[in-house]
Amino acid sequence: MKRLYLAFALLVGISFSQQITMKRPPKSLEKYYPPQSQRMEYLSNMHTMSVAFHGINLNINEGRWDKALEWANQLKKTYEESARMVPEWRDYFKPALADNLVKAVQSKNVDAVINASRELGQTCSKCHQDNQAVVKLYYHFPRYDNITLEDPVELQNLKTKDYMKKLSDSMKSLRVFLLQGEVSKAREHGDNFVERAKQLNTMCTKCHTSKASIESLAGKEYLTALDNLQKALKAPQINRDNVFKHLSEVGQFCYRCHNVHLIPVLVQNALK
Structure with missing residues (x-):
């Protein structure tokens, strides 16, 4: 039962709101998207964190706490890096919660990991519900201004x-x-x-x-x-x-x- 609940908790941490308020994405985000960058570093970080969340879940469910800890550290590192990349969004990030997740995995306590994952995931969810839709529309579709x-x-x-x-x-x-x-x-x-x-x-x-x-x-x-x-x-x-x-x-x-x-x-x- 703990295995299923842990998987559910990690998914809940990345939920979406039905209400979306659109505002222009912050200027600092521009350098991580075309035309300034073809690598889309900020989006890449989002994918890295999503995979890391899953890596924690997958390895704990298989009893491989050492591997889960590697993913937890990767998640913390990328989370903190992402916070620095867009200063305008710093209030969405709670680095202490990423640290709590690492400590929870180190403790090998499933309940602690569930709680830490949920709390950290809620910071992702809040940022996503406020910004994800408009960022996708603004940066992920081609522009026609110069055609x-x-x-x-x-x-x-x-x-x-x-x-x-x-x-x-x-x-x-x-x-x-x-x-x-x-x-x-x-x-x-x-x-x-x-x-x-x-x-x-x-x-x-x-x-x-x-x-x-x-x-x-x-x-x-x-x-x-x-x-x-x-x-x-x-x-x-x-x-x-x-x-x-x-x-x-x-x-x-x-x-x-x-x-x-x-x-x-x-x-x-x-x-x-």
Whole structure:
């Protein structure tokens, strides 16, 4: 029973809150994430501590207290190092509790280890519930500020945000003129939308480098949907419902990408 309870206690120490308040991560954290560092040292420390917690648990359950002590010392060392790395978060860290855990393991007292693990784990939990979500959104997703695309309609280089505005305006203009019965204008803006949408997948290759990933995001099916939309627009007699059907098919690819990338970008921009 003690074995199961110990495992449970270590998991409880790293729980999460349902309420998240987002604020910009501290400046000192920037040097441990791209573009300043590709090694992501702070995140690496979090993984090291998580593994160390598990190492303590695993070895105690197997009766290997010497190995558990090695992991406890590793946890203490990394915990103290992490506290120094981000001074703005020093109040989250309680180094004495890491020391208590080492002493508890040294005592070979399971109840003492459970209590010390829970108390130390609660400091991790508090920091995670306050900061983990926003740090992941702010640092773990690519930024688009410096990416430019050539607009195939106006033949100028545009930043991603401006390009997406042009793309969106073309799509909405197509819908407006089609609903108003102004076919020639609908065709013009529809062609602009298709050309811009086809050009958009060149941005994907900035991060998605494998053919398989490009194919799943904006590959043959995406281009076929755009071709079908263009054919519907060029028909001698435009069938409005058919155009909207193909436009909706294209929109599913937009939704797929936005669902992954748009929310992090909005959070990043809001926190700048």
